[in-house]
Amino acid sequence: MTVTVHCCSSIASSSSSSSSSSSSSSSSSSSAVAASPFSIDIQGLQLSLGPEGNKRRILKSCDLKVQRGSLHMLLGPNGCGKSTLLRVLGGLLYPDSGLVQTDEPSGFVFQNPDHQVVMPTVAADVAFGLGRYVLPEQQVRDAVEVALQLVNMQQFMHRATHTLSGGQRQRVAIAGALAEDPKLLLLDELTTFLDVEDQFGVLEAVRAVTHARRDVTAVWVTHRFEELAYADAASYMEDGRVVFTGSPDQMKARLRAMGANVR
Numbered sequence: 001m002t003v004t005v006h007c008c009s010s011i012a013s014s015s016s017s018s019s020s021s022s023s024s025s026s027s028s029s030s031s032a033v034a035a036s037p038f039s040i041d042i043q044g045l046q047l048s049l050g051p052e053g054n055k056r057r058i059l060k061s062c063d064l065k066v067q068r069g070s071l072h073m074l075l076g077p078n079g080c081g082k083s084t085l086l087r088v089l090g091g092l093l094y095p096d097s098g099l100v101q102t103d104e105p106s107g108f109v110f111q112n113p114d115h116q117v118v119m120p121t122v123a124a125d126v127a128f129g130l131g132r133y134v135l136p137e138q139q140v141r142d143a144v145e146v147a148l149q150l151v152n153m154q155q156f157m158h159r160a161t162h163t164l165s166g167g168q169r170q171r172v173a174i175a176g177a178l179a180e181d182p183k184l185l186l187l188d189e190l191t192t193f194l195d196v197e198d199q200f201g202v203l204e205a206v207r208a209v210t211h212a213r214r215d216v217t218a219v220w221v222t223h224r225f226e227e228l229a230y231a232d233a234a235s236y237m238e239d240g241r242v243v244f245t246g247s248p249d250q251m252k253a254r255l256r257a258m259g260a261n262v263r
């Protein structure tokens with residue numbers, strides 16, 4: 001039997017892709033993740049995707065460990081499986097086999113903030129996700145304020161979202177995820193559409209969150225090697241598996257050895 005574990009609960013998993021946004025079910029409790037320094041521990045993860053009868057193996061015996069409270073970057077060529085791995089980490093896809101242990105809950109932020117920042121004002125947008133819980137108004141207000149402070153956007157609380165820059169919108173999207181108090185922030189190519197100033201503003205915000213809240217881990221998918229300057233550690237994926245994990249300097253050395261132009 002293959003056992004897939006998300007945080008402290010285990011799921012017996014024998015088949016692949018599902019698309020639930022909730023990442024775990026109840027059952028036997030284990031403190032394996034809470035007691036370990038790793039917020040992510042993946043071993044031998046295999047996942048196939050595609051139409052029934054024509055599935056393709058996307059993740060191939062993939063291993064990954066990520067230190068709790070770190071900003072961990074995930075790099076690799078197009079199509080190597082970075083986003084798919086992120087979706088497994090967030091419980092949006094279930095592996096065919098392998099062990100997946102992650103802190104929970106997780107919050108996603110995607111490439112295009114226009115798909116996530118949907119409310120007319122910043123405060124309403126950050127509070128949006130909290131709408132599915134029954135919470136006192138003051139608690140929602142406090143959560144919104146704290147989340148906006150974490151990304152240094154508190155002064156924009158009452159601004160109309162359509163007046164924000166791309167980077168500011170990304171930070172609002174991150175605050176929206178943070179308002180739900182995730183332990184894992186899953187960030188997929190957030191800076192693709194941003195100019196340099198916004199790019200580094202968003203990175204600063206994410207790094208500040210992981211440094212202020214040592215129980216929050218961020219996994220940041222990127223193609224931009226200069227962003228390694230903000231990472232605590234990084235992994236490189238190729239063809240469905242993680243082939244290297246190291247410090248930002250070790251990653252840069254590896255990329256240079258592969259012929260990449262990395263300063």
Ligand SMILES: Nc1ncnc2c1ncn2[C@@H]1O[C@H](COP(=O)(O)OP(=O)(O)OP(=O)(O)O)[C@@H](O)[C@H]1O
Pocket residue numbers: 049050051058076077078079080081082083084085
């Ligand atoms: N639902 C799906 N069905 C079939 N194949 C899929 C599905 N989702 C992703 N794939 C394939 O899985 C492979 C990995 O995709 P993924 O998006 O994870 O790569 P990536 O490393 O994030 O790429 P990029 O850097 O271009 O965003 C690709 O070949 C993609 O076509």
